[in-house]
Amino acid sequence: MAGHYALWKSDVKRMLPAEAGAFGSLKAILLTQGIWAVTMFRLGAWLRTLPAPLRLPLSLLFTPAHKLVECLSGIEVPTSVQAGPGLYIGHFGGIILHWQVRLGSNVNLSQGVTIGIGGSGVGRGVPTIGSRVYIGPGAKVFGPITIGDDCIIGANAVVSHSIPPRSVVAGIPGRVLRTATATDIDQIIFGHD
Secondary structure: OHHHHHHHHHHHHHHOOOOOHHHHHHHHHHHOHHHHHHHHHHHHHHHOOOOHHHHHHHHHHHHHHHHHHHHHHOEEOOOOOEEOOOOEEOOOOOEEEOOOOEEOOOOEEOOOOEEEOEOOHHHOEOOEEOOOOEEOOOOEEEOOOEEOOOOEEOOOOEEOOOEOOOEEEEOOOOEEEEEOOHHHHHHHHHOOO
């Protein structure tokens, strides 16, 4: 439980305003759909680790609650997704992740993002997303591809091929425009100047 709690805490910390204080933090937790979705995701991932005699009855309570949060938030993060610490979902709605997706640490998902299955036959699969990756509003990432660490995927980009680390990607189909700088990563992923 401690490991799952630490992951949840790192996620929520990234979504809370730095200057929020105790009242502001409570308000953000109660009113931010991304926090609801991440909370249910991390709780569900923890439940999956329990022995069957405990997991089964708790799942009867958890599953409808998870579905309710999914419907209210418009954010679908299955409990089988593998995600490192610092998952950031800052906006309401339209976020869909395939159940086999793997995310590194400090991944930012914007509204309207889909990370899903693509391809056919032996070329069918789902993406593996590296660490410190920003996926912009409306972006679609699919297929058995790898998105390298420190990448920035622009709004409405459609990415169906692997992207090397430190790339800025935009367009349909997604193309590497340039190399991401340390300043890009710090400003876009972490919101620092």
